[in-house]
Amino acid sequence: MLILxxxxxxxxxxxxxxxxxxxxxxxxxxxxxxxxxxxxxHAMGALWLYFFIPFISDFSLIGRFLLYxxxxxxxxxxxxxxxxxxxKKRFWNYSNNFLxxxxxxxxxxxxxxxxxxxxxxxxIYPLL
Numbered sequence: 369m370l371i372l373x374x375x376x377x378x379x380x381x382x383x384x385x386x387x388x389x390x391x392x393x394x395x396x397x398x399x400x401x402x403x404x405x406x407x408x409x410h411a412m413g414a415l416w417l418y419f420f421i422p423f424i425s426d427f428s429l430i431g432r433f434l435l436y437x438x439x440x441x442x443x444x445x446x447x448x449x450x451x452x453x454x455x456k457k458r459f460w461n462y463s464n465n466f467l468x469x470x471x472x473x474x475x476x477x478x479x480x481x482x483x484x485x486x487x488x489x490x491x492i493y494p495l496l
Contacts, residue, residue, distance in 0.1 A: 375414075379410060383406050383410065408447070412447070418493070421489055429486075436486065437479065440482070441477070441478045444472070444481065445469070462474035465477075
């Protein structure tokens with residue numbers, strides 16, 4: 369039951385973070401989520417971290433960053449494929465961004481995932 373609570377909390381926090389980013393950085397007020405006020409991709413990413421962090425806690429900071437960035441980018445990629453092929457809707461498109469792959473993932477957001485994961489690891493995870 370606690371995992372479900374975390375999923376809901378992380379989904380709401382992820383939606384808020386996404387809205388803040390879209391509003392301030394790209395000047396677009398659109399959550400890019402299927403459920404208003406909730407981001408499934410952020411909730412899934414946070415739960416992945418919740419289970420993944422204990423296994424890599426002994427890795428160096430750079431090693432953890434690279435693992436977080438890579439695995440969360442994979443979560444984002446799988447989420448993009450799911451949304452396009454199952455839900456028949458594209459929620460984000462990075463086609464104009466540097467080093468993108470078919471507009472589903474890109475270098476900048478991979479970097480953001482790594483940074484967010486380290487913040488999660490250092491600030492949020494110890495509170496859980």
